[in-house]
Amino acid sequence: xxxxxxxxxxxxxxxxxxxxxxxxxxxxxxxxxxxxxxxxxxxxxxxxxxxxxxxxxxxxxxxxxxxxxxxxxxxxxxxxxxxxxxxxxxxxxxxxxxxxxxxxxxxxxxx
Amino acid sequence: xxxxxxxxxxxxxxxxxxxxxxxxxxxxxxxxxxxxxxxxxxxxxxxxxxxxxxxxxxxxxxxxxxxxxxxxxxxxxxxxxxxxxxxxxxxxxxxxxxxxxxxxxxxxxxx
Numbered sequence: 001x002x003x004x005x006x007x008x009x010x011x012x013x014x015x016x017x018x019x020x021x022x023x024x025x026x027x028x029x030x031x032x033x034x035x036x037x038x039x040x041x042x043x044x045x046x047x048x049x050x051x052x053x054x055x056x057x058x059x060x061x062x063x064x065x066x067x068x069x070x071x072x073x074x075x076x077x078x079x080x081x082x083x084x085x086x087x088x089x090x091x092x093x094x095x096x097x098x099x100x101x102x103x104x105x106x107x108x109x110x111x
Numbered sequence: 112x113x114x115x116x117x118x119x120x121x122x123x124x125x126x127x128x129x130x131x132x133x134x135x136x137x138x139x140x141x142x143x144x145x146x147x148x149x150x151x152x153x154x155x156x157x158x159x160x161x162x163x164x165x166x167x168x169x170x171x172x173x174x175x176x177x178x179x180x181x182x183x184x185x186x187x188x189x190x191x192x193x194x195x196x197x198x199x200x201x202x203x204x205x206x207x208x209x210x211x212x213x214x215x216x217x218x219x220x221x222x
Contacts, residue, residue: 004153032209043115043201043213044154087154097142097161097208098169101153 002027002092006102013078013109021073021105023088033071034099035064036087044087078109114138115214117202122219124196132187132217134202143185144203144211147171154201160185161208189219196221 005024013019025033032051036044048057050066057064061082063074073086085106089099115136124130136143145157156169160179174193179185185204189196199218203211 034210036213041216041218043117043203043216046210046212049210089154091209097144097159097167097205098156099154099211101155103151103153 002090002100004088004090004100004102006086006088006105008105009103010106011108013075013107015079015109015111016077018074018076018078020075021086021107023071023073023102024069025071025088025090026069027090027092027100029093031091031093033066034089034091035071035073036089038085038087038104040085047086075107078107080109080111083107083109115202115204115212117200117214117217119217120215122217124219124221126221127191128221129188129190130196130219130221132189132200132202132219134185134187134214135183136185136202136204136214137183138204138206138212139182140204140206140212141182142205142208142211143179144205145169145175145177145185145187146201146203148199148201148216157187189221 003026007022035047038044048064053068085104087104089101118133142161144159146154158177160166176188201216202214205211
């Protein structure tokens with residue numbers, strides 16, 4: 001069974017204080033790993049897809065990396081508007097439509 | 112302006128009543144999905160459809176039904192057989208079964 005574990009559950013940072021969120025996964029052949037951002041009461045917003053170990057993708061202050069067992073979402077010099085829950089999901093080979101989600105990391109960035 | 116719409120945003124029903132949640136997309140995506148989100152849990156897949164007039168059960172299909180008569184529309188009915196229907200329901204679509212794009216969600220409360 002595919003599994004995704006995200007840590008920490010919650011993270012509080014001061015503005016400008018860089019950190020990383022972790023997504024550990026077990027899957028029977030990785031087709032893709034996805035990162036989403038979710039604001040309270042809203043639907044998840046797609047951020048990145050990573051397909052193979054060693055791949056990296058960046059968007060503004062966010063950078064996602066992938067190894068064979070985990071992915072990291074690095075947040076550089078965060079701002080209060082980066083406060084949200086960040087979700088990680090995996091898609092296994094041969095399961096064209098099924099995503100398995102983690103429970104998310106709730107990030108709060110304060111002034 | 113392309114996107115996914117879900118209506119209504121909030122829905123209240125009495126126990127024992129069936130209720131239908133609407134999901135429409137104008138992204139020309141072939142695949143559509145329904146997820147349920149509960150506090151402290153990852154998103155769980157209810158049903159998905161990769162093509163018109165065809166759909167498959169996800170991990171938690173019991174007590175739910177769907178139809179896919181048009182490419183743009185994928186309504187979800189929560190029946191009285193669903194034991195814990197109160198939740199945040201999210202609809203998503205994807206072009207090629209990779210990254211999924213989510214709608215704003217419908218919060219259903221059953222009392």
